Amino acid sequence: MGEWLDRRFEISERKSSLRTEIIAGITTFMTMAYIIFVNPAILSETGMDFGAVMTATCLASAIGTLIMGLYANYPFALAPGMGLNAFFAFTVVIGMKISWQTALAAVFLDGILFILLTASRVREAIVNAVPYNLKLAVSAGIGLFIALIGLVGAGIVVDNPATLVSLGDLTKPAPILSLCGLLLMAVLHAYKVKGALLWGILAVTLAAIPLGVASPPQGIISTPPSLSPILFKFDLKGLMNVAMIGVVITFLFVDLFDTLGTLIGVSARAGFLDKDGNLPRANKALTADAVATAVGACLGTSTVTTYVESASGVEEGGRTGLASCVVALLFLGALFFSPIARIVPAAATSPALIMVGVFMMQALKGLNFDDITEMVPAAIAIFTMPFTYSIAEGIAWGIISYTLIKLLTGRGRQVSLTMSILTALFLAKEFLL
Structure with missing residues (x-):
């Protein structure tokens, strides 16, 4: 079995081991397991059934991550995206008073459009068109962004109406x-x-129980809750509303560049980029996403995207799709062992x-x-990600500033056609849409 897995996932070829891939998968899962309960908590604000959304979250995450592992052979995990689920619930459904069934239809259309863009290799062209320095900047920017998420989750950094952020109460x-x-x-x-990360998570979780933190x-x-209240409940007719055009475009842009940022950033850290700064098999990874x-919308959850927390498994040495398969199996297990998965506190994963x-x-x-x-x-991309709390915005302003600075300094030839088109689209999105 071990030899077959080694050949199937090229484990030895990528200088990894079966044990390392398993530990990497467990670590990634534990840093993103919060989505199992956070996603239904957000989407249930729209009237969707909490238990059904929890089941959909686990199934959509498992399916997407399994495709990533088996088809693309990368250690990236997928789940309903934070930010996108909030946009779904609070902006589209509650704010615009659009039914959650219609919002799910918009997510489904988003997935279909992504499949078409990926099949035509448009998304892969975008990934490869980003200059190498910007790719490194995206990796560093995501590092700041994910560290901020951890600091906030730990209560070390808190909001402050006067200074935006400040130090939390470290006596708690x-x-x-x-x-x-x-x-x-x-x-x-x-x-x-x-x-090391996994042992740290386990140690803090055990210590958190007697202290009342967990x-x-x-x-x-x-027993997993039934999917029936939300399964295939999207309303395609509702998409005929003109207001839904902007909704679909927003889903499309944010998901595209969140995924782009995660793939580039984590791949740069893992050493997956080739000598030209491109990601091999990028199209397969984007296809999984x-x-x-699309599958997630059918099951009843908001946009599924590649998770930046995959970087935790990469840091543990994960280099193959076997780590993703481990994550997928743990999401399936969480359907039945949710009481155990529920106890890991933010203080442990942060x-x-x-x-x-x-x-x-x-x-x-x-x-x-x-x-x-x-x-x-590069600096603009790095600064923008944590300060706007958005990977997509960091990429957008990094690309816009790159193109404009090159043009204004007489180096327009260094800007590819793809980068020029992306700049125009981003400027239109920021100022016209």
Whole structure:
């Protein structure tokens, strides 16, 4: 069995091992398992059944991640995207007073359009057209972004109406546990202990129970809630509303460039990019993402996208699709073992995200600091991601500034046709749509 898996996923060829891939998969799952409960909590605000959405979340995540692992052979995991689910619930359904059935139809159409764009290799062309320096910047920007997510989740950084952000109350148990977990992970990593992030997550979870930060599991096994309240419940006729054009375009743009950013950023960190800075088999990875979005809409959940938390598994050494298959199996298991998955607190996963942010900042070493026309767009992309809380916005303004600076300094020939088209589209989206 081990030899077959090695050949199937090219484990030895990518200088990994069966044990490393399994640990990487478990680590990725634990850093993103929050989506199992957060996604239904958000979508249930629209009137969708909480239990049914939880089942849909697990199934859509498992299917998308399994396709990524088996078809693309990359250690990337997929799940309903944060931000996109909030846009679905609070902007489209609650704000625009559009039914959740029609909103699901928009997500389904988004998935179909992505499949067509991927089949025509348009999405792959976009991935490969982004200049190498911007790809490194995307990796570093995602590092800052994911570290901020971890700091907020840990309660170390909190909102402040006067200064936007400020230091949280470090005397509370959750921030203390997170800081201890961060130190533990750093020390274990320094000693080159395999699974350092995973061991840190487990240690903080166990410590969190007696401190009241996490509750003991209420049982072990539970029956998955029925999908019937939301399965295939999208309303395609509702898409005839003119207002839905903007909704579909927004889903399309955000999902496209969130996925683009994650693939580029995590791939740069994992060493997947070739000598020209392109991602081999990018079309297969994008196909997995596109199909997962369409399938997710059929099951009853918002847009499924590639998760930046995949970087945690990459940092544990995950280099093949076997890690993704492990994540997929754990999502399926979560359908039946949700009481156990539920107990892992944010205080345990947050330090892992901070550590991933630290690791991804290493991309800065490869940036060209001597050419201001390369450095400024890279810096804009890096700054924009955490400060706007959006990977997509970081990519957009990185591309816009790259094109404009090159044109205004007489280096227009360095801007490809694809980059010019992307710049025009981004400017139209930001100022006209």
